[in-house]
Amino acid sequence: GEPPGRDEDLEGLPFVGRSGQLLDRMMGAIGLDRTSAYISNVIPWRPPGNRDPSPLETEICRPFIERHIELVNPKVLVTLGNPSTKLLLQTQTGIMRIRGKWAEHTTPGGMRIATMPTLHPAYLLRNPAHKKLVWRDLLEIKARLRQAS
Helix, strand or coil, X not given: CCCCCHHHHHHCCCCXXXXXXXXXXXXXXXXXXXXXXXXXXXXXXXXXXXXXXXXXXXXXXXXXXXXXXXXXXXXXXXXXXXXXXXXXXXXXCCHHHHCCCCEEEECCCCCEEEEEEECCHHHHHHCHHHHHHHHHHHHHHHHHHHHHC
């Protein structure tokens, strides 16, 4: 996901605020919960003024998130929002254009992981009409996980 928000910064855990509650409901809708998924942020701190992280900040943190991914060895990778999608898929394409289309992420260690970019829950809280787009993405993720089992 994107960098931590205020609630996440205070608790030191990813997705614990309102967007985390929505993420829990999204995951639950396809039969997942926090015990069956690994959740992390592309950078572990909240940028000043809650701004988007700079490309330099995300690049500095790349080795850490890449190592997380390699250690977890996920069946699928889901990027939430622009910062994580742009970093892990090495693209400048915005999330609205790239979401809902399977891509592949290759880790520095050579792991190739099916990746679904989608909208961030915080964005959905501000734009609830776009939840229908993410529902389609979630159904794709559910189908891919079923195939991988």
